[in-house]
Amino acid sequence: MESIRLMLDFGVVILIWIVQLVIYPSFLHFSIDGLKVWHRSYAKNISYLVAPLMLTQLGIHASLGYYQPGLLNHLTLLLILLNWGLTFGWAVPLHARIENGTEINYVSTKLVSMNKYRTFLWTLVFLITLFQSI
Amino acid sequence: MKKLAGHSILKVVGFIVLAIFFLLAGINHFRDPEFYFPLIPHYLPYPELINTTAGIAEIGLGIGILIPGIRKIAIYLIIVMLIAFIPSHIYFIQLDGCIQEGLCVPVWLAWVRLIIIHPLLILWVWSYRNFNVYY
Numbered sequence: 001m002e003s004i005r006l007m008l009d010f011g012v013v014i015l016i017w018i019v020q021l022v023i024y025p026s027f028l029h030f031s032i033d034g035l036k037v038w039h040r041s042y043a044k045n046i047s048y049l050v051a052p053l054m055l056t057q058l059g060i061h062a063s064l065g066y067y068q069p070g071l072l073n074h075l076t077l078l079l080i081l082l083n084w085g086l087t088f089g090w091a092v093p094l095h096a097r098i099e100n101g102t103e104i105n106y107v108s109t110k111l112v113s114m115n116k117y118r119t120f121l122w123t124l125v126f127l128i129t130l131f132q133s134i
Numbered sequence: 135m136k137k138l139a140g141h142s143i144l145k146v147v148g149f150i151v152l153a154i155f156f157l158l159a160g161i162n163h164f165r166d167p168e169f170y171f172p173l174i175p176h177y178l179p180y181p182e183l184i185n186t187t188a189g190i191a192e193i194g195l196g197i198g199i200l201i202p203g204i205r206k207i208a209i210y211l212i213i214v215m216l217i218a219f220i221p222s223h224i225y226f227i228q229l230d231g232c233i234q235e236g237l238c239v240p241v242w243l244a245w246v247r248l249i250i251i252h253p254l255l256i257l258w259v260w261s262y263r264n265f266n267v268y269y
Contacts, residue, residue, distance in 0.1 A: 039268075043202070043268035043269070044202050044203045044268075045203075046269075047200065047201040047202055047203065047268070047269065048201055048203070050200075050269050051197050051200035051201045051269075052197045054200070054269075055153055055154070055157050055196060055197050055200060056157070056193075056197070058154065058157070059154075059157045059158060059161055059193075062154075062158065063158075063161060063165070067165075084150065087269055088138070088146055088150060088267075089138070091269055092138065092139045092146070092267050092268065092269060093138055093139045095139070095267075095268040095269065096139035096140055096267070096268070099268065
């Protein structure tokens with residue numbers, strides 16, 4: 001189970017860095033109408049990667065936190081839960097505002113700045129998992 | 135009431151709980167299959183296969199409801215799956231709600247699960263058929 005956890009954490013960290021460095025900044029270069037069209041397609045398609053990675057990562061960390069309790073296992077679970085909170089409490093409403101076409105430039109900038117916290121937390125999770133596995 | 139992406143916070147939290155609930159339930163089929171074998175009606179063949187299929191279905195559909203492109207079909211399939219679990223709940227009542235060295239509850243509670251909790255779970259899932267969030 002530890003090797004699956006490492007694979008998932010690695011997958012999540014690569015994905016979030018691509019989102020942070022490439023995808024969200026690209027939103028700033030779209031026209032308002034262009035972004036509305038692209039965003040719907042992007043958000044639907046990226047979910048095929050994001051949803052399985054995020055949910056299975058949470059499941060694996062929750063299982064390990066329960067069956068192999070320990071400081072680091074509980075810490076990574078806490079960080080992941082925090083990221084779920086950021087995702088649904090912060091990222092989801094911002095994406096909804098792009099969907100509705102309101103203040104698109106402002107919202108895109110907010111997405112980039114908000115996402116750095118998710119990027120930091122998921123990177124931390126990966127580093128802890130890496131530390132545990134070497 | 136405060137809204138989150140056009141939905142009530144309760145609705146969004148319920149959605150997350152639903153996905154996590156099916157994922158953890160699915161994982162449990164593999165972590166502790168012995169728990170489920172006695173709950174599978176004895177007249178059904180291949181209990182191991184049934185348990186594995188249920189686990190894979192729960193994990194897959196838990197993930198599926200998080201994906202906007204397949205959310206609706208995942209919800210319909212979860213409902214089909216929950217209906218398919220009904221014979222197991224009836225079987226549990228026939229066992230008086232008690233399995234030796236396993237799950238044991240008062241039989242009235244087994245009835246409550248079949249008549250109230252299970253339909254509520256189906257309704258809860260159904261309520262998300264038009265739910266729309268992006269991450």
